[in-house]
Amino acid sequence: MTGTDRYTPFLRLLPSGDAAGNYPLYPLSLTETVTLGRDPQCQIVLDPLVYRAVSRRHAEVKPVLGFESPDGNHFWQVGDLGSANGTFVNGERLKDVQVLHPGDRIALGQNGPEFLFECQPSVRTAKPAPPTPPARINLPVATRRKRTPAPDRLSATSPPPRRREPDAISLTQLFPILSTGRQLTRKAYLLPGGITVAFVVLMFVAVGNPLAFNMLLAAYLAGAAYYFVYELCGKRKPWWILSGAAVFTLLLLISPVLKLFVFVFRQVLPGELPTGDVAVPFPILLIKMFFGAGLMEELLKAIPVFAAYLLGTQLRSPYRERLGVWEPLDGILLGSASAVGFTLLETLAQYLPEVYKATLSSGEGAAQLASLQLLIPRVLGSVAGHMAYSGYLGYFIGLSVLRSRRRWLILGIGYLTASGLHALWNTVGSISPVFLALVGLLSYAFLAAAILKARELSPTRSQNFATRFYK
Secondary structure: OOOOOOEEEEEEEEOOOOOOOOOOEEEOOOOOOEEEEOOOOOOEEOOOOOOOOOOOOOEEEEEOOOOOOOOOOOOEEEEEOOOOOOEEEOOEEOOOOEEOOOOOEEEEOOOOOEEEEEEEEOOOOOOOOOOOOOOOOOOOOOOOOOOOOOOOOEEOOOOOOOOOOOOOOOHHHHOOHHHHOOHHHHOOOHHHHHHHHHHHHHHHHOOOOHHHHHHHHHHHHHHHHHHHHHHHHOOOOOHHHHHHHHHHHHHHHOOHHHHHHHHHHHHHOOOOOOOOOOOOOHHHHHHHHHHHHHHHHHHHHHHHHHHHHHHHHOOOOOHHHHHOOOOHHHHHHHHHHHHHHHHHHHHHHHHHHHHHHHHHHHOHHHHHHHHHHHHHHHHHHHHHOHHHHHHHHHHHHHHHHHOHHHHHHHHHHHHHHHHHHHHHHHHHOOOOHHHHHHHHHHHHHHHHHHHHHHHHHOOOHHHOOOOOOOO
16 A cells, blocks of 8 residues: 555455454555446446345545655545445445545445455565545546546455366356356346247237237237336336236226216316317317316326225235335336226227227228237337326325325325326327427426436335436
8 A cells, every 4th residue: 555565455345234254355456446336347246136226336446646645655535426325434425535544434325235445464564553544635636437447357245256277168158047047037037038928929829810919919018118117116016916006997997987087077077078170279178188188097097006005004014015005116106007007998999999990991901000000109108108197196196105294285286297298198199299209208207207206215215126227
């Protein structure tokens, strides 16, 4: 660490809950930056299955070049790389870079892995007092994200493996499947891949049966769109309760409840939707869509979310937490799942038959093609349509549970906003595809913003597996 190499700086990974234990040391370079995170390109790599709260590129430790003490001591500083859960030094969240002192503890996230900064004497010298950085150093204006040549990468979960001969090869290298084990299911999307294969086989079998083929294709596309939202939310929720929300909504649509909603919102309230080619001024059409589509359909799709909340209040732990609605992420997941059931029934039972009948005069093949051309964008587009509105309203339902004193204000704002987005989408569809794309993008932005805020507010944040995107 000094000009005479009297000291060597290290980062020591501490065991959970205690500073004792023989954990590996990771030496720091006098010239190079050491990056910590889950990305395999980092110099200290954290296992994503063990340290889920750690970002891909979480923090970095680098030498303060050009600032040495009169006796030749070097100094190191730590900086956060825009991580989701922050970097903490001695319990204080890091806002900028900070010079390290021997004994400082660096935590990646509030409850994440913790490293101890140490300066150990070299074996060639006596044991002088370790150097201490001054109270304040005027650091140069540095580009914190500047990439430097990377030293050898280290693993924070096991000691570095032995070097093999360049021509050595093992059986597991020749047959990788013999060594992957659980990683296939946890890291390689084995379950989604298996479901995809199953749907492909079923669709081959259904060739020649348009109804069965369309149902299989719609179910697969809807599942894929929902899986995207599920991964983005990053909280585990039993799939059977999510599927139950979709089925619950589907049953509501074929029950007398739908007729009651239609009577209230489209006959009592000014939500009667225009029919035929009658031209309706934009403001009038927007009002009709707000009552007849926005308010009516969003309330109907929210019923399974409220039902899950009531169910959770009647159960005991751990089932009440797993099945109920206790935070915004729960509401988003259940609301989006409810929208899947709504989209499937609306598309398959209403829009496709209408298009098929309208184009049947051109031949059965043309009618089937037109139906397929409508099915694909409608189901895939639900991530910026029904799933976006219902997921956004679900955020407010979950938030009202966390902030129960302002429950009605929160629910009112969420209900009106989701209904307004829904009405705007239905209204601009008759004007221009460009406006339709803009409203769809806006709706998805509202959903994505709600998901990011819900991840931030989540009481189980450290246990969630939220996906992050990088440049």
